[in-house]
Amino acid sequence: MTGSAIDSETAARRRAMAAFAAATPAELAAAFDADTIAGARDLRPAEAGLVMVRGRIGGGGSAFNLGEATVARASIRLADGQTGHAYRLGRDVAAARLAAIADALWQDPARRPSIEAALVAPVEARLAAADDAASRRAAATRVDFFTMVRGED
Amino acid sequence: MYVAVKGGERAIDNAHRLLAHERRGDPAIAEIAPEQIAGQLTLAVDRVMAEGSLYDPEIAAIAIKQARGDLIEAIFLVRAYRTTLPRFGCSQPVDTGAMQVVRRVSATYKDLPGGQVLGPTFDYTHRLIDFDLAGTTTPAAPAEAAAPLDPAPHVTALLDGEGLIESNPDRAAEPGDLTREPLAFPAGRDLRLQALARGDEGFLLALGYSTQRGYGRTHAFAGEIRIGDVEVEVFAEELGFAVPLGRLRVTECEMVNQFKGSATVPPQFTRGYGLTFGQLERKAMSMALVDRALRAEDLGEETGSPAQDQEFVLSHVDNVQATGFVEHLKLPHYVDFQAELGLVRQMRREQAAAQTEADGRAEADKPAEADDLAATAATLDREAAE
Incomplete structure (x- = not known):
């Protein structure tokens, strides 16, 4: 595999993992069958912990530590040996475990299309619609300046 | 010598039961849920997350409820909770x-x-109390721009x-972490x-x-x-x-x-x-x-x-450090205070004696003893601080 092929594979997986991180527990649970969930074994027990969130001085300079955020993570192995990992903001370790299963299924070329269709696409569509609505609501509060001309020239 | 005084357990237990009772308020009024705090008192939740230095709206909302709305107490609770979790790593700097x-x-x-x-x-609002909010409200849907x-x-x-x-150059250095x-x-x-x-x-x-x-x-x-x-x-x-x-x-x-x-x-x-x-x-x-x-x-x-x-x-x-040190003053300082009380009495005796001497009727007092007492008081203060 060429370097750019690896990069595009990583980029695609990051995009899918972003959807798994943003998916609701209900969206995750509806995306695959109970047998798949039952067949998954923990590589590392799902757990809640912290990530130190960093900012940049002045928005673009050197990094500094802003504060921590709770994060749930999980690593699993499916019955067929495929491994998956997940990190999500918050403390929902059950959702993180389901996200790790989704990550494992996504990596299998045979099952990727179904995960893309059942989970990644709907979550991305939901986020895009929410972002669009939020952005248009904000845009409605944008100030349109106009100039008052007083007196005669 | 260090003498521990015991006997407050029952009073403390009952004080905490009373606290839980007061926190609940009138049972005829619906109990507030963390989801309501997180969803409707969002700026209080944001402050607790920022100063608690932990981004987790649900934890912050529970902390606000537990603290009866005392945000510094809630921040203290969040800081304490944070110490129970392992750290997985540090994020990429946010863009x-x-x-x-x-x-x-x-x-x-x-x-x-x-x-x-x-x-x-809140800018450009008139800062007049909105009495409509005393009841339930159904605000108009927000306006949406076309684009x-x-x-x-x-x-x-x-x-x-x-x-x-x-x-602001990026020096690519690992930032310090005061935690x-x-x-x-x-x-x-x-x-x-x-x-x-x-x-x-x-x-x-x-x-x-x-x-x-x-x-x-x-x-x-x-x-x-x-x-x-x-x-x-x-x-x-x-x-x-x-x-x-x-x-x-x-x-x-x-x-x-x-x-x-x-x-x-x-x-x-x-x-x-x-x-x-x-x-x-x-x-x-x-x-x-x-x-x-x-x-x-x-x-x-x-x-x-x-x-x-x-x-x-x-x-x-x-504010967690500050409140800890300011509020520790309310904890028992009986021994420290007794030492200070003894010191003041001693100093007053000495002053009276000096006055008497100045009046030409008695011999000099012993100032070294006052120094010893001051040293004892300082030692007790240090013990209390630890």
Whole structure:
């Protein structure tokens, strides 16, 4: 595999993992069958912990530590040996475990299309619609300046 | 000798039962749920997350309920909770330039790319009590523009392009972490910003205000305030790449401050920076003012005002530390006080004796004894502090 092929594979997986991180527990649970969930074994027990969130001085300079955020993570192995990992903001370790299963299924070329269709696409569509609505609501509060001309020239 | 006095257990247990009862309030009124606090008292939740230094709206909401709305107590609870969790790592620095903004205003440019976006602000409200809120309300659906917002680059980038403002170079150094290493002075700007980001809003507001009133003036303009959501990613060792975690709401303020120049650098504006979790505009603005004031010495400016003194600011900005030391005064100091009481009585006896001597009727007293008592009192104070 060429370097750019690896990069595009990583980029695609990051995009899918972003959807798994943003998916609701209900969206995750509806995306695959109970047998798949039952067949998954923990590589590392799902757990809640912290990530130190960093900012940049002045928005673009050197990094500094802003504060921590709770994060749930999980690593699993499916019955067929495929491994998956997940990190999500918050403390929902059950959702993180389901996200790790989704990550494992996504990596299998045979099952990727179904995960893309059942989970990644709907979550991305939901986020895009929410972002669009939020952005248009904000845009409605944008100030349109106009100039008052007083007196005669 | 150290004598432990026991006997408060029953009183403490009953006090906590009474606290739980009072916290619940009138049982005829519906109990408040954390979801209601997180959803409707969002700015209180944001403050608890920022000063608790832990982004988790659900935990912050429970803490506010547990603390009966005492936000510093809630912040204390969040700080304590944080210590029970392992740290997985540190995020990639968030890209605030790519923020999905809900509010973005600049006091320096009227017409700027992305525009002036007011968002959900208290500004321009009349600050009259809205008695409609005494009942249940159904607010009108928000207006929606036909098109989403245009991209909104940082305002300072506009000045930066002309070299009119100092740049903030990325030194690619690992930032200090005051939750891992005790703060030592002088502290770098990375550590100062971390301390300010988790610092008390009221303290920062007062210090920022003091700079405006002349105690370390910086001639600040609000170059930009932006509130919105940023993506967070963490590098995962097991994967070998940065994994997206989700989004956080943050507030950023960039102050554009008085300019300076030197023999080698032409005059240019300087910068103060504020960044907080949540929607905390007052905090972010205050933080940016204080950040700039704390740079006075580095920029070769006159110093001496409280907001410019990093040891003063950073040692007192943390409200959990501050409340711990102030509130410890209410805990039993019976032994210390008895020692002081003995000391005062002794000093009064000595003064009376000296007076008597001055009157020419008695011989000199023994001042060394008073010193011994003072030493004993100091020792007891130290024991109590430990």
